[in-house]
Amino acid sequence: MNHARRQQLRDALRAQAVRHSWADLVAAHRTPLLILDPNAVSAAYRRLSGALPGFHLHYAVKALPHPAALTAIALCGGGFDVATSAEVDQVRALGVPMNRCIHTHPVKKPADIDHAYRSGVRTFVVDNPVEAQKFSGRDPDIEILVRLAFTNPTAKSDLSTKFGAELADAELVVKHVLDSGVTFAGFSFHVGSQGTSVQPYRVALRSTLDLCGHVERALGVRAHTIDIGGGIPVSYRDPMPGVDQIAGAVDEVLGDRRGQFRLLAEPGRFLAADAMILLTSVVGTATRGGKVWHYLDDGLYGSYSNILTEDVHPPILAMRELDDTRGTGLDDWEPVTLAGPTCDSIDVVARDYPMPPLKVGDVVVSPLMGAYTTVTSSRFNGIPATPIVVSNQGGTG
Ligand SMILES: Cc1ncc(COP(=O)(O)O)c(C=O)c1O
CATH class of the missing domain: 2.40.37.10 (Lyase, Ornithine Decarboxylase; Chain A, domain 1)
Incomplete structure (x- = not known):
């Protein structure tokens, strides 16, 4: 510093x-x-939604699940990214409509899916065939995002080592989602946390757009949702890429295809x-x-x-x-x-x-x-x- x-x-x-x-x-x-200070959460939310117009922001509850922080997000009209049954309950306690939640844990017990569904969550994430099969026989109003893995050597936490389908395997995972009888919604990714470069957002989004085209041609299904995850960094002792730089890169890659998708993000650190x-x-x-x-x-x-x-x-x-x-x-x-x-x-x-x-x-x-x-x-x-x-x-x- x-x-x-x-x-x-x-x-x-x-x-x-x-x-x-x-x-x-x-x-x-x-x-x-x-x-x-819950006002700081609201200020960060407003800043990010201003930078990413058209994106639905789902606050990653794991970053700081304090009721005052969650309430600030709810009052801003924001959504929530939950990963466990406990986080589902923390959001449910606010009394907000639970369709504001997306469940983003790619690997979960059937009981966690049951609990989230009963609570009103309808969007879930999978990243492999075994997880897709856990949705077999469930209600078709469930929408599934297939999480993709993109490495990020500049990130402090590169989540792609633990979660996400490789691009080459994504079509197979989508097939399993379709076979399970629930709805395929699109793709998500997380470029890793505290990355020092905006380039991973560009690469991940460009590859995801290409994959949407490929899946439509190969399987005849359209991806209507893209979730760019979290990872927006914070300048602690030293400066990090600003939210405007990231938003600029995202905007540039989306270009005129922006209107084709429901766009989501899952910011945690930046808001909390x-x-x-x-x-x-x-x-x-x-x-x-x-x-x-x-x-x-x-x-x-x-x-x-x-x-x-x-x-x-x-x-x-x-x-x-x-x-x-x-x-x-x-x-x-x-x-x-x-x-x-x-x-x-x-x-x-x-x-x-x-x-x-x-x-x-x-x-x-x-x-x-x-x-x-x-x-x-x-x-x-x-x-x-x-x-x-x-x-x-x-x-x-
Ligand atoms: C699936 C998922 N979404 C969102 C986040 C939030 O990321 P960040 O705090 O970097 O914005 C995380 C963090 O681990 C995550 O695993």
Whole structure:
């Protein structure tokens, strides 16, 4: 993270600290504490739907299934991407029409299909013949998307290694869908999460359009839906491709074929990341091998689980950096190690990371902690989940 990015974050966070009364929240709840702002979810939703006109956005519930985040999406008129029976129930609890959901897990138990169908979900995803056969004999009002695999070496999580049919196998999967008696709707893909290039969107979409033509010629069925999945990246410490660049690439490839399809997307990280801020405190400080270590009350087994599970590195700032009057010099700061609270030696949040001098009790701030943080945390060492407080005052931007 360069100086300019750190300064940009300081400016945004300074305003938020006042708006959300962080000092009062810390006094009331102590640390660690996650502050969730549903307005940030709505703002990201509006931004994305503006960039991808005509697309139906289905929020990937897995990123942050907190009721306040789900409600924000529902109020924006958005849909939901669910992958498990538990996620079906989380959306159903909102009381929204369940035809706003698509079930995107390519591999599931028949009982999960039963549960989703009974709840009102009608769109499902498969990526192989065995999964297609699980729909045999079910109601023809079920619509199936065949998930395709496209590799993305630039992504932090390349989902194509685990899910998706190879292009060469896609026609066979479509045949199995047709044989099972439910409706073939079209194709979906996911270009992987936190990719540094927009090119995988271009390649995946172009290949999908070609495949639609091939399947129509070979099997006489028209694909009427294309789902471009999630994967829209977030700039944590360093800049990533912007949503406008991705939307531009998608638009260019769709060209005049755009009107032929119902277009879907399944964004998770982009809608949720900016919605939560983590406040954590220094509980201990030591010098080891001549280097300064600060021990925080949240770590890799807690809210910073995204570092462990996704190799995603959120920005970290000292609360005192937000205080105008103390100055914000950076170049002369000593790089420190910021460690988490568990007994495990891998529980290190950042190494050689520039921070101003810190002492026990000082508060440290991480923005952009909404997606894949608390959901993938564990209760290792008996440490409870970091509490989430909902505050309705605006996002980091
Ligand atoms: C099927 C599916 N859709 C959507 C998403 C959301 O992806 P992202 O958070 O990168 O937008 C995921 C993430 O794992 C996924 O597996």
